[in-house]
Amino acid sequence: MRRASSKKASSNSTTSTNSSAMDLFRSATGKAATKELERIDQLFYSYSNESSGMIDPEGIEYLCSDLEVEHTDVRILMLAWKMQAEKQGYFTLEEWRKGLKALHADTIVKLKKALPELENEVRRPSNYVEFYSYAFRYCLTEEKQKSIDIESICELLELVLGSQFPQQVDLFVQYLKTQVDYKVINMDQWMGFYRFCNEISFPDFNNYDEELAWPLILDNFVDWVKSKQS
Amino acid sequence: MKEFQIEAVKPPKLVGVEVAEKSWKILEHQILVICNHNKSNHSLDLEELDRNAYKMAWHKCGEQPYSGLVSILTSQLEKIATSLEDYDGALFLEELVRKWTAHIRAVEVIRHVHMYISSTNKTKCTYVQIIRNVHMYMDGSYVRTERTPVHELGLDLWRDNIVRRFKIQERLKYALPELVQRERRGEVINRGLMSNFVKMLLFFGTPVYRNVFEAPLLNVSHGFYRGESQLLIKSRGCGDYLKETEKRLSEEIERVSNYMDRMTERHLINIVVDYMIQRHVNKLAHMKNSGFIGMLMDDKYEDLARMYALFKRTPNGLGVIRKGIAAHIRNIGTQLTEPERLNDPVDFVQGLLDKRDKYDKIINLAFNNDKMFQDAFNSSFEHFINLNPRDPEFMSLFVDKKLREGLKGASKEEVEIVLDKVMRLFRYLKEKDIFEKHYKQHLLKRLLANTSVSEDAERSLISKLKTECGSQFTSKLQGMFIEVKSSGDTMKQFYEATGHELGDGPTLAARVLKTESWLTQSTTTCNLPSEILTVADRFETYYSHSRKRRRVTWQTNMGSADIIATFGDGQKHELHVSTYQMCVLMLFNSGDGLSYKEIEKATNISTSDLKRCLQSLACIKGKNVLRKEPMSKDIVEDDMFFFNDKFSSEFYKVDVGTMVEFEFEEETRKRVKVDGKHEIEAAIVRIMKAQRALDHRNLVSEVTKKLQSRFSPDRVEIKKRIESLIEREYLKRDKDNSELYRYLK
Numbered sequence: 022m023r024r025a026s027s028k029k030a031s032s033n034s035t036t037s038t039n040s041s042a043m044d045l046f047r048s049a050t051g052k053a054a055t056k057e058l059e060r061i062d063q064l065f066y067s068y069s070n071e072s073s074g075m076i077d078p079e080g081i082e083y084l085c086s087d088l089e090v091e092h093t094d095v096r097i098l099m100l101a102w103k104m105q106a107e108k109q110g111y112f113t114l115e116e117w118r119k120g121l122k123a124l125h126a127d128t129i130v131k132l133k134k135a136l137p138e139l140e141n142e143v144r145r146p147s148n149y150v151e152f153y154s155y156a157f158r159y160c161l162t163e164e165k166q167k168s169i170d171i172e173s174i175c176e177l178l179e180l181v182l183g184s185q186f187p188q189q190v191d192l193f194v195q196y197l198k199t200q201v202d203y204k205v206i207n208m209d210q211w212m213g214f215y216r217f218c219n220e221i222s223f224p225d226f227n228n229y230d231e232e233l234a235w236p237l238i239l240d241n242f243v244d245w246v247k248s249k250q251s
Numbered sequence: 252m253k254e255f256q257i258e259a260v261k262p263p264k265l266v267g268v269e270v271a272e273k274s275w276k277i278l279e280h281q282i283l284v285i286c287n288h289n290k291s292n293h294s295l296d297l298e299e300l301d302r303n304a305y306k307m308a309w310h311k312c313g314e315q316p317y318s319g320l321v322s323i324l325t326s327q328l329e330k331i332a333t334s335l336e337d338y339d340g341a342l343f344l345e346e347l348v349r350k351w352t353a354h355i356r357a358v359e360v361i362r363h364v365h366m367y368i369s370s371t372n373k374t375k376c377t378y379v380q381i382i383r384n385v386h387m388y389m390d391g392s393y394v395r396t397e398r399t400p401v402h403e404l405g406l407d408l409w410r411d412n413i414v415r416r417f418k419i420q421e422r423l424k425y426a427l428p429e430l431v432q433r434e435r436r437g438e439v440i441n442r443g444l445m446s447n448f449v450k451m452l453l454f455f456g457t458p459v460y461r462n463v464f465e466a467p468l469l470n471v472s473h474g475f476y477r478g479e480s481q482l483l484i485k486s487r488g489c490g491d492y493l494k495e496t497e498k499r500l501s502e503e504i505e506r507v508s509n510y511m512d513r514m515t516e517r518h519l520i521n522i523v524v525d526y527m528i529q530r531h532v533n534k535l536a537h538m539k540n541s542g543f544i545g546m547l548m549d550d551k552y553e554d555l556a557r558m559y560a561l562f563k564r565t566p567n568g569l570g571v572i573r574k575g576i577a578a579h580i581r582n583i584g585t586q587l588t589e590p591e592r593l594n595d596p597v598d599f600v601q602g603l604l605d606k607r608d609k610y611d612k613i614i615n616l617a618f619n620n621d622k623m624f625q626d627a628f629n630s631s632f633e634h635f636i637n638l639n640p641r642d643p644e645f646m647s648l649f650v651d652k653k654l655r656e657g658l659k660g661a662s663k664e665e666v667e668i669v670l671d672k673v674m675r676l677f678r679y680l681k682e683k684d685i686f687e688k689h690y691k692q693h694l695l696k697r698l699l700a701n702t703s704v705s706e707d708a709e710r711s712l713i714s715k716l717k718t719e720c721g722s723q724f725t726s727k728l729q730g731m732f733i734e735v736k737s738s739g740d741t742m743k744q745f746y747e748a749t750g751h752e753l754g755d756g757p758t759l760a761a762r763v764l765k766t767e768s769w770l771t772q773s774t775t776t777c778n779l780p781s782e783i784l785t786v787a788d789r790f791e792t793y794y795s796h797s798r799k800r801r802r803v804t805w806q807t808n809m810g811s812a813d814i815i816a817t818f819g820d821g822q823k824h825e826l827h828v829s830t831y832q833m834c835v836l837m838l839f840n841s842g843d844g845l846s847y848k849e850i851e852k853a854t855n856i857s858t859s860d861l862k863r864c865l866q867s868l869a870c871i872k873g874k875n876v877l878r879k880e881p882m883s884k885d886i887v888e889d890d891m892f893f894f895n896d897k898f899s900s901e902f903y904k905v906d907v908g909t910m911v912e913f914e915f916e917e918e919t920r921k922r923v924k925v926d927g928k929h930e931i932e933a934a935i936v937r938i939m940k941a942q943r944a945l946d947h948r949n950l951v952s953e954v955t956k957k958l959q960s961r962f963s964p965d966r967v968e969i970k971k972r973i974e975s976l977i978e979r980e981y982l983k984r985d986k987d988n989s990e991l992y993r994y995l996k
Contacts, residue, residue, distance in 0.1 A: 210974075
C-alpha cells in the first residue's frame with residue numbers, strides 16, 4: 022500500500038538543491054529517458070522521509086510490502102547492492118536513481134519484475150564475491166567499525182550464503198555460537214569463509230590444510246567439526 | 252667657500268655669430284681644463300666660465316653648446332678610457348675612482364653652464380641659485396636632486412664610454428671580486444674603495460651593479476666555497492667544521508653590510524649554506540664520533556645548537572637530524588629494553604627517566620624547544636618503551652620502590668617532580684591497563700604492610716593518573732584508600748565496644764576490604780592459633796552484628812603479625828612475621844621437634860605456601876628462628892623442625908619477611924617467559940617490509956628463523972599476528988593468490 026502522497030504539492034520532482042544537476046541530467050538524455058527519470062524520482066519521494074530527504078527503515082518496509090517481499094529477504098540486500106547504498110537501512114536519492122535506472126524500473130510493478138533478474142545477475146560467480154563483501158560492509162554502522170558481532174554475522178551468513186551452501190553455513194553458525202574465542206568477525210575472516218565454502222570439500226574437509234594461509238578461525242572450525250565427528 | 256661678488260655686468264655689445272663662436276671656443280677650452288683639473292682651481296675657472304657662458308646666453312646661442320658638450324665629453328672619456336687600460340689591479344681601480352670623481356664634478360659644472368646658456372631669461376636671483384648649487388656640489392656634497400638632462404647626459408656618457416667599454420668592464424669584473432677573495436683569504440683590503448665602486452655602479456642602476464659586480468662575485472664565491480668546504484670536511488670534525496661555517500657566514504654578512512648592496516646578502520648566504528652545509532648534510536650529521544650522535548652522547552649543547560641553527564637554513568637539514576636522532580633514540584632504547592639486559596627493573600626505569608631528562612635538556616638548550624623535534628623524541632620513546640611487554644610492570648615496580656623508600660624524607664616539591672617525570676613515561680605506555688593491574692597489586696601490598704612513605708604522595712600520583720586516564724582508571728585505587736581508612740575507624744570502634752572483654756589478648760588490627768576490589772587470588776584459610784581465634788571471632792561477631800548481611804572471611808595469606816619470642820639465653824626479640832609464619836611459630840609454644848607433616852596438619856596451610864613459609868623461617872641466614880634437620884635448602888616431607896634457641900640478632904626487632912612481600916617478588920622474578928606477541932609481530936613486519944610480497948609458508952618459516960635465538964614461536968600465534976596486521980592494514984591478501992600477502996604501509 023502506498024503511503025498518502027499528499028506531501029508533495031506539485032508533481033514536479035525537482036528540488037531546489039538538485040535542480041541544476043537535474044537540468045544537466047535532462048539535457049544530456051532524450052525525452053523518453055527524462056520521463057523515466059521523473060518517474061523514478063517520484064517513486065523515491067513516495068517512500069522518502071520529508072525531513073531527511075532519504076528513504077529510512079520505515080520507508081523501506083513500505084517498499085518491501087509493495088514489492089511483496091519480506092524486508093529481511095536477501096533480494097532487498099541485492100537491491101541495496103545494485104544501488105551501492107552506503108548506510109544500512111537508508112537509501113538516498115542518488116542511490117535510488119542509480120539502482121532503478123540500472124534495472125530500467127520506474128514503477129513498482131517494473132521493479133518487482135526486475136527482482137528475479139537481479140537475483141540472477143548477483144548470483145553469477147563473478148558478481149557474487151563482490152556482493153558477498155558488500156553485504157559485510159553494509160552492516161558496518163559505526164564510522165571506524167571493522168568487525169561485526171557474532172549474532173549478526175550468523176544472520177548475515179544465513180541470508181547471503183544460506184541458499185548456496187546450507188550445510189556449511191549451518192555447521193559454521195553452530196560453531197560460532199558455541200565457541201568463546203571470537204566475539205566479532207572481521208572482513209578477512211568473512212571473505213575467508215566464502216573461499217572456504219567454494220574450495221574445500223564437504224563434509225570431509227579432506228583438502229583442508231591448516232598450514233596454509235586460512236584464517237585461524239577456520240582452522241579452529243575444522244578442528245571443532247572433526248572432533249565432533251569422531 | 253670663497254666669497255663671490257655679484258657684479259653688475261654690462262650687457263656686451265651686440266655681436267654676431269663669430270663672437271658666439273669665439274666664446275664657445277673659450278668655453279670649450281675651459282670645460283676641458285675643468286675636466287682635467289683638481290678641485291682647488293675650480294672656483295677660479297668657474298668665474299671665467301660664468302662670464303663666457305653669460306655672454307653666450309646673451310647671444311641666444313643655446314643649441315650649439317649642447318651638442319658641443321656631448322662631443323667634448325665623449326672625446327674626454329675616450330682619452331680616460333684608453334689611459335685606464337694601462338693600469339692594472341688595485342691601481343686600476345683607484346685610478347678609475349679618481350677619474351669618476353672628477354667626472355662627476357665636471358658634469359655638475361657643465362650642467363650649470365648649460366642651464367645658464369640655454370635659459371633666455373636670466374635674472375639675478377636665478378644666477379645666484381645656480382652658483383650656490385654649483386658650489387655645494389664642488390664642496391663634495393653629492394646631493395642628488397632631480398636629474399637634469401645634462402646630468403643624465405654625463406652619466407650616460409660615462410657609462411657608455413667607460414663602464415661599458417669592453418676592456419674596462421672585463422677588468423672590473425675581475426678586479427672587484429678579486430679584492431673580495433683576498434679579504435676572504437685573510438688580507439686587509441681598501442674597503443672605502445670597494446664602497447665607492449659599488450656606489451658608482453648602483454648609480455647606473457641595479458642591472459649594471461648585478462652585471463658588473465654581483466654576478467662575477469657570486470661566480471668566484473661558488474668556487475671559493477666549494478673548495479673551502481671540501482678542504483675542511485676532510486680535515487675537521489663536525490663541531491669544528493660548523494664553527495668555521497658559522498664564522499664564514501657572519502663574515503659574509505658583515506662584508507655585505509659594509510660595502511655591498513643589501514640585495515647581495517641573500518645570494519651569498521645561499522652560496523655558503525649550499526656548499527658548506529647543504530651538500531654535506533648527511534656526511535656532517537652522521538660523521539663518526541663527531542656527528543650528532545657523538546654530540547648527543549657527550550651532551551655537547553653548544554655544538555648541537557650550532558648545528559640546529561645552521562641546518563635550519565637548509566630545506567631538509569633539520570629533517571635529517573631529526574630522523575637521525577629519532578632512530579638513535581629508538582636504537583639505544585631498544586637495546587635498553589632487551590630482556591637479557593634487564594637485571595633490575597627499578598634501575599631500568601630510572602635509566603629511562605634519566606634518558607628522558609637528558610633529551611629534554613637537549614631540546615631545550617640546543618633545539619630551541621622545536622616542536623617537531625619534541626614530537627620525534629616522543630614517538631621514539633613511545634616506540635621502544637612498548638617493545639618489552641613487561642615495561643608497564645617495571646614502571647609499577649619503580650613507582651612502588653619510590654613510594655616505599657625512595658621518597659623518604661623528600662619535600663613536597665621533590666615528590667611532585669619525581670611523580671611528574673614518572674607520569675611522562677607513563678604516557679608513552681600503550682598497555683596502560685597492565686600498569687594498572689600491577690600498580691593495584693603493589694598498592695595493595697603497600698597499604699596492607701603500611702610501607703608507604705607518604706599518603707600525600709600516593710594520593711598525588713593517583714590524581715595524576717586520574718587526570719591522564721579518567722576516573723574509571725583510578726576509582727578502584729581511590730576506593731582502596733578509603734577502605735583502609737575506614738578499617739581503622741572500624742577497629743577503633745571495635746575496641747571501644749569490646750576492648751574490656753578481651754583483656755590481655757593479642758591486639759588485632761584488621762583491615763576490612765571489599766572482595767572484588769582487592770582480590771586477584773582466591774581465598775585461602777588456615778588454622779589460626781587459639782589466642783588469635785578468640786579475638787578474630789570476637790571481631791567477626793562484632794562486624795556482622797553492626798553490618799547486617801555482611802560476611803567476613805580472613806585472608807590468612809595476606810596478613811602479618813608482630814610476636815615477641817624468647818630465646819635460649821633469655822634474649823627477647825620482636826619478630827615481624829606473616830600470618831602463616833605466626834601460625835607455625837606458635838606451635839612451638841606447646842612442643843618442640845615437629846615434623847613437616849605435623850605442622851601441615853596443625854596449621855592446614857597449603858603445601859606450596861607452607862614450604863615457602865618454612866624455608867623463610869629455617870633456611871635464611873640471620874632469620875632462622877627455626878632449625879631444620881637435615882640442613883638443606885629445600886623442604887621435604889621428612890624434615891624435622893626445632894625452635895632455634897641459639898638464634899641471635901643485633902637488632903631487637905627482626906623482620907622475618909612477610910609472606911606477601913616474598914610472594915610478590917617471587918612472582919615477578921619467576922616470570923621469565925616473555926609473551927612473544929610483540930616479537931613475532933615485529934618480525935613479520937620487518938620481513939614483509941623487505942620482501943613486499945611473500946606467501947604464507949615462507950613467511951612462517953622466515954619468522955621462525957628470525958626468532959629462533961630467542962624462542963620458538965607458536966604457529967598459531969604467528970597466524971594470529973598476521974591476521975591482526977591484516978586488520979590494522981599493514982598487510983593484505985593478494986586478490987588472485989590466496990596464499991600471498993602483500994605489505995601495505
